[in-house]
Amino acid sequence: MTTTLKPATAAREASHQPGPLALALRQGRLELTQFLRSRESVVFTMGFPIIMILIFAAVFDGEIAPGVSFPQYFITGMIAAGLMTVSFQNLGIWIPIERDRGVLKRYRGTPMPKWVYFAGKVIMVVVVGITETALLIAVSVAVFDLQLPGTAAKWLTFGWVSVLGITACTLCGIAISSLARTARSGSAVVTPVALILQFTSGVFFVFTQLPSWMQQVAALFPLKWMCQGLRSVFLPDTFAGQEPGGSYELGRVALVLAAWCVIGLLLCLGTFRWTTRRDG
Amino acid sequence: MENELAIVARGLRKAYGENTAVAEVDLEVRRGEVFALLGPNGAGKTTTVEILEGYRRRDAGEVSVLGSDPATPAANWRNRIGIVLQGVGEFDELSVSEVVHHFAGFYADADDPEKVIARVGLAGKSRARTHTLSGGQKRRLDVALGIIGRPELLFLDEPTTGFDPEARREFWQLIRDLAAAGTTIVLTTHYLDEAEALADRVGVIASGRLIEVAAPEHLGNRQQAHATVSWRTPEGLTESAESATPTELVTELAARFGGEVPGLTVTRPTLEDIYLQMIGHR
Numbered sequence: 103m104t105t106t107l108k109p110a111t112a113a114r115e116a117s118h119q120p121g122p123l124a125l126a127l128r129q130g131r132l133e134l135t136q137f138l139r140s141r142e143s144v145v146f147t148m149g150f151p152i153i154m155i156l157i158f159a160a161v162f163d164g165e166i167a168p169g170v171s172f173p174q175y176f177i178t179g180m181i182a183a184g185l186m187t188v189s190f191q192n193l194g195i196w197i198p199i200e201r202d203r204g205v206l207k208r209y210r211g212t213p214m215p216k217w218v219y220f221a222g223k224v225i226m227v228v229v230v231g232i233t234e235t236a237l238l239i240a241v242s243v244a245v246f247d248l249q250l251p252g253t254a255a256k257w258l259t260f261g262w263v264s265v266l267g268i269t270a271c272t273l274c275g276i277a278i279s280s281l282a283r284t285a286r287s288g289s290a291v292v293t294p295v296a297l298i299l300q301f302t303s304g305v306f307f308v309f310t311q312l313p314s315w316m317q318q319v320a321a322l323f324p325l326k327w328m329c330q331g332l333r334s335v336f337l338p339d340t341f342a343g344q345e346p347g348g349s350y351e352l353g354r355v356a357l358v359l360a361a362w363c364v365i366g367l368l369l370c371l372g373t374f375r376w377t378t379r380r381d382g
Numbered sequence: 383m384e385n386e387l388a389i390v391a392r393g394l395r396k397a398y399g400e401n402t403a404v405a406e407v408d409l410e411v412r413r414g415e416v417f418a419l420l421g422p423n424g425a426g427k428t429t430t431v432e433i434l435e436g437y438r439r440r441d442a443g444e445v446s447v448l449g450s451d452p453a454t455p456a457a458n459w460r461n462r463i464g465i466v467l468q469g470v471g472e473f474d475e476l477s478v479s480e481v482v483h484h485f486a487g488f489y490a491d492a493d494d495p496e497k498v499i500a501r502v503g504l505a506g507k508s509r510a511r512t513h514t515l516s517g518g519q520k521r522r523l524d525v526a527l528g529i530i531g532r533p534e535l536l537f538l539d540e541p542t543t544g545f546d547p548e549a550r551r552e553f554w555q556l557i558r559d560l561a562a563a564g565t566t567i568v569l570t571t572h573y574l575d576e577a578e579a580l581a582d583r584v585g586v587i588a589s590g591r592l593i594e595v596a597a598p599e600h601l602g603n604r605q606q607a608h609a610t611v612s613w614r615t616p617e618g619l620t621e622s623a624e625s626a627t628p629t630e631l632v633t634e635l636a637a638r639f640g641g642e643v644p645g646l647t648v649t650r651p652t653l654e655d656i657y658l659q660m661i662g663h664r
């Protein structure tokens with residue numbers, strides 16, 4: 103009965119607009135729903151790294167160093183490349199499509215805070231990234247006896263390298279999405295960047311066998327450092343001597359990845375476009 | 383001011399390179415009013431409306447929409463306006479119900495999503511994926527998303543394009559209901575009957591200039607316009623005359639024919655005639 107005495111304005115105040123966390127989670131759920139419902143993207147995103155590692159395992163059997171099999175080495179690159187596919191490529195291709203379709207324009211017309219859109223993408227990417235990595239590792243353990251990290255410290259390193267790496271790649275993916283002017287050009291922009299980085303960062307080749315100038319160029323970008331951080335997790339400590347710096351340089355890994363998070367965030371905030379050029 | 387006028391624009395200008403899309407537009411929309419913008423393709427309707435919505439930057443002029451400059455709106459501003467854009471694509475892989483529920487979550491005082499879906503006539507399509515909707519059904523979804531936040535001010539850019547006649551009538555009723563509940567409505571349209579049926583005032587825009595703003599019945603001095611009286615002569619020919627005083631002419635004709643005037647019609651220019659004349663002069 104008392105509720106009927108409330109003036110209309112009070113009712114307006116009292117109505118519940120979700121808080122920031124709830125908004126982000128709702129957006130994340132929506133993004134995940136959309137991702138999971140487009141079957142091809144699920145199959146390709148999840149399946150690509152697994153197929154790649156199976157091919158590698160079939161092509162290179164043998165050992166790269168005493169006690170270190172080729173697949174044990176290349177799993178690090180595949181995990182890193184998989185995380186990059188889920189975040190950087192996925193967003194760099196999808197956001198231009200959403201922009202072109204006017205989905206972003208619609209969001210801009212609502213009271214949704216801008217960051218909620220990014221948060222939704224991050225949540226989607228993290229969930230898909232974790233699932234995809236877990237699958238990749240499970241298949242690798244089953245098929246070629248991948249040795250899992252043996253200490254809590256290594257698992258911890260696995261955690262922070264993945265989180266920093268996927269965050270940096272997500273932000274860079276959102277940032278690069280503004281370069282594409284149309285829905286179609288998204289993959290044209292992103293795919294070469296991703297492929298070149300993968301070839302030069304030690305995903306497909308043993309990093310130290312690459313020409314040193316190429317190693318130096320790759321060291322400017324996050325993927326090389328993600329691979330290196332993951333090698334410290336999956337390869338024995340004795341292997342550290344074979345790294346270009348003579349050790350896994352975890353401090354530097356953290357620093358470069360964090361720097362790319364900051365650069366990516368600034369690029370996102372500074373250059374993100376909600377509408378296409380023809381929207382005036 | 384804030385209380386009487388929902389929109390005030392003065393000297394609005396926007397050019398794309400050499401092409402002036404909007405030139406010196408002055409516009410006032412009162413609270414609670416239904417205002418229609420009419421104009422041919424490329425006249426500048428969308429550009430004007432999207433400046434008011436905060437999507438496009440103006441080159442010059444002053445604008446106040448619900449007391450805010452749309453380029454730098456107050457925090458709560460987007461909660462108070464609803465937007466139906468002219469051409470906008472669908473969401474991927476989501477159902478009507480999911481999209482409307484999701485958007486309801488963005489607003490402080492959203493309407494009941496199921497109610498809104500029913501209101502725009504999509505109740506039967508609630509679970510359908512948005513990309514499977516027909517053109518007119520997609521447009522209804524756009525309208526649903528425009529009104530889900532219970533806006534004080536609703537913009538609709540050619541909302542009924544693609545509607546079948548029945549849907550258009552239903553939509554008109556929806557607009558009337560919203561207006562009756564106090565919503566200020568700005569809509570653009572190419573349909574003169576729509577402007578006439580809905581709008582309290584109509585603005586005619588051509589080549590970026592607002593050439594007239596008036597109630598539909600007063601547009602282009604329609605009421606003062608001469609009526610055309612036509613009738614059939616005893617020889618079977620149709621004759622007609624323009625007259626400022628048609629009643630007098632008809633009385634005279636009645637006397638001449640000794641009662642019933644064969645084939646008598648008295649017409650005034652339709653809104654369409656007036657409108658075509660207005661934009662034809664550009």
Ligand SMILES: Nc1ncnc2c1ncn2[C@@H]1O[C@H](COP(=O)(O)OP(=O)(O)OP(=O)(O)O)[C@@H](O)[C@H]1O
Nearest residue numbers: 379380381382398403422423424425426427428429
């Ligand atoms: N993003 C843009 N870039 C360049 N020119 C533009 C842009 N948007 C609009 N114009 C130009 O501005 C003018 C007005 O366009 P606008 O879209 O406002 O017209 P309109 O009245 O909405 O037309 P319609 O009835 O076809 O929707 C046109 O000459 C158009 O070519």
Ligand SMILES: [Mg+2]
Nearest residue numbers: 427428429468
């Ligand atoms: Mg238009």
